[in-house]
Amino acid sequence: MDKISIIIPCYNMEKLVAKCISSIKDQSYTNFEAIFVDDGSQDRTKEIIEENIKDDARMKYVYKENGGLSSARNFGLDMVTSEYVCFIDSDDYIERDFLMELYNSLIENNSDISVCYFNRVYENKVELNKFKSVFYNLVRFPAAWNKLYKTSLFKDNDIYFPPGKWFEDLGTFPKLYMMSNKRISIVEKPLYQYIQNPTSITHTFDERIYDSYDMVKTNEDFARKNNIFNEYYTELEFINIYHTLIGTVYRSSFLEGFDEDKVKEIEKRVSDNYPDWHKNEGIRELQLFYRIYLKALHHKQYRLIVFLLKLLHDKINVS
Template sequence: MNDAKISIIVPVYNIEKYLEKSIESLINQTYKNIEIILIDDGSTDNSPQICDSLAKKDSRIKVIHQPNKGVSSARNAGIQIADGDYIGFCDGDDTADEDMFEFLYNIAVSDNADIAMCDVRIVFENGEVRDTTTGEHKIWNDKESFLADFLKGSVNMATYTKLFRADICSDVRFPENRKTNEDKFYCFSAALNAEKFSIKSEPKYTYFRRAGSSSITEFSEKYFDCVYLADKISEITKETHPTLSENADCNKLITVLRIYKLMYMRNGLNKFRSKADELVNYVKSFDRKIAKKYLSKKDLIRFFTLRTSKPLFFFMIKYFDKY
């Protein structure tokens, strides 16, 4: 059962308060044949020393220290030296359940999956726990059906819920010049090299949503990277899987709707007024028949509401669509 080796890549940047707990959750995995690759991305707190101390205690831990280049560069540095049969990811301020990688490995083996997936629970600072997992076990036996669901947004985009067979990732890297949605682009790129996919929707990873984290900070220009990468996904899809062109266009539409929503929620509309107008114009010009064909009910409501009236859209977000 433990014959295959799993490389777990952990980017580290100024997270001294949470790092030991996170790495302990990996050290204590029930699946033992792992290597834990810590990439210190130019931390200025005690994170580098903590990484080195942990490596002395467990020979399975490797540490890379590099100047600050961003999370994508850190992950890519880890991928470069990983020698496992499978690759997984964990953020250094989150935790994995002790059986997470055994759980994922068993899915990969039993379903012969190139990418095996679990789900995530979100813990807020006030103690609230959000868990929308379903317990569903789903297998995709072909690439196009998986990509269709992925582009629709019904597959979690995060790398930390997935185990990738290493050979499908040999030429896949995170986009280092982009600061958001790099996870989704990596998963999409890896999926292009895969043939079979499987998920068991059980929460095996804990994502801590803290004050000051990138998930709740004020809107900044970096979030437009989401639209840029959605454009890239659309371009690649039209080239490699033209039958999914409309799906990819709707993926961009979903992204635009969510970024505009984020601009409203995080005080970005006035600061980036011309960009906001550009996003609204994109929504208004989008083919309604294609939107109806591929969007989820929630995204379709956002689509028609924003086309109809910005004040109505803001009202809906404020009272009915906060998350």
């Protein structure tokens, strides 16, 4: 059994981190190290972690000054010497066979990344999230955490999480995908439990939503630097469609002053670089509502879009 490193960034998680620790301790795959990176917590996170890991030599606690989620993950990555690495958010938890299933899938399929289904866990319901196809579904929700990676993907290609930005996973996973040469396998079981937090950035709307522009661009710059932009043009175009034309337009609709001009401005941002975006094959993988919306956007029905988005705020989920 090869050693797996687990990086768990923590910030003010005194109420939830114990359950995360318990789920890691209970893993059927036992050859791992768990690195809890305390990103400058101001509550009892340190005490809770140390109390819960003191009887398990596979687990270690490290402290760093506050720098954000990307900074904490990168700090942990720099400590990793094992061949495989994964990430768990400290307010989430994993099923007992999370590591075993992902490891077996990666080895048996000669993959560079293995990924599992996950559950969104709400206060009063659980929602299963699964993937019909590797790229178009994964890139819609490019989370770091429901995956096992070859560590070399990060270190050999100088890939780190962009510090100080929202949507850091959007600026990271597509790079890993491209450098994996699409060697990705899927475990069709919900082995990761994603706790829904109403105060997370997914449910927050301010000007930092436009950090997504930087994250999209960093993938394109990375592709050009590695001379693979043309090879992955279709995928990069789809990232713009889903995360800019759908995600950013939707989030912008919550901000004061959202109007037809804002929709037009965002659409132009994509069409200037991808003039035939409406022909992207990934669009047919989307739900009917999104396909209709994108058709209206292509035909410049900006007024209709503004009206519908404000009407349907509570019925759309683009996280």
